[in-house]
Amino acid sequence: MDEQAQSNNKLTLKLLVAVLAMFGFGFALVPLYDVMCDTLGINGKTNSEASIQPQGMVPDTSRVIRVEFMAHLNQGIPWEFKPEEQYLDVHPGQVIQTAFVAKNNSPTAIIGQAVPSVSPGLGASYFNKIECFCFNHQPLESLATAEMPLIFYIEPDIPDTIHTLTLSYTLYDITNKVPQSVEVARVEPSGNLIQQGAKP
The missing domain is CATH 1.20.5 (Single alpha-helices involved in coiled-coils or other helix-helix interfaces)
Incomplete structure (x- = not known):
């Protein structure tokens, strides 16, 4: 036992x-x-800080890569959010400037934060952002509209098997997660942007 x-x-x-x-x-x-x-480089994450274009980098004009832009809103954020262009055909090593546009349809100010991803994931490490609205919070007053710039380049040594990259942003409402004193865009009743001011 x-x-x-x-x-x-x-x-x-x-x-x-x-x-x-x-x-x-x-x-x-x-x-x-x-x-x-x-x-x-298979998770689709892109750089979270500004990249610096290497000196002497020469665009590879023998190749063209299509960069598609997509915009998504996280559930519950009352904004409009879209790219200015649906896609761009670019040469690796070429510096490209474009923008996304956001409008706050809420009766109150909202602070947004965009989170990017690139697919296919193997291409993410070759996609470099020199300037991106995703690096900072995006505060907007009620009915304000903002053009949010994006400057990027694709590294010339991106694999030959990659012909298309999709850059996607998801916008989140982080109003309750940041300090109350932030810069917000203000608009006239007509919708024209008139100044930057502190959120009350």
Whole structure:
């Protein structure tokens, strides 16, 4: 009887250790996966800080890559949000300037934050933003409209297998997550932008 009890205790202990090991491995997979994706460039993330165009970089005019632009609103944010152009055909190494347009249809000021992604994910590490509205919060007063600039280039050594990149932004309402004193765009009743001021 004692031997049976000892055997059961050992089995229970082994099972407990196995369960704990599985939980630990599961938690470890998350950072390992992030590191692997960042290293291989397969997660669609783009640079979160401004890039500097390398000196002497020459556009590769023998290649053309189509960059498609998409805009999405997170559920609940009462804005209009769209790219000025649906797509652009660009040469790798060429510096391109375009913009997205946002309008706050809410009766109150809202602070937005755009989160970008690039697909296919393998192309994300070759897509570099020199200037992007996603680097900063985007506060807008009620009925204000803002043109939000984007300047980027694609590295010339992007793989030949990539012919199209899709740059997608999702806009989130972060009004309740930032300090109350921020710069907001103000408009006249006609909708014309007249000044920048502090949010009351």
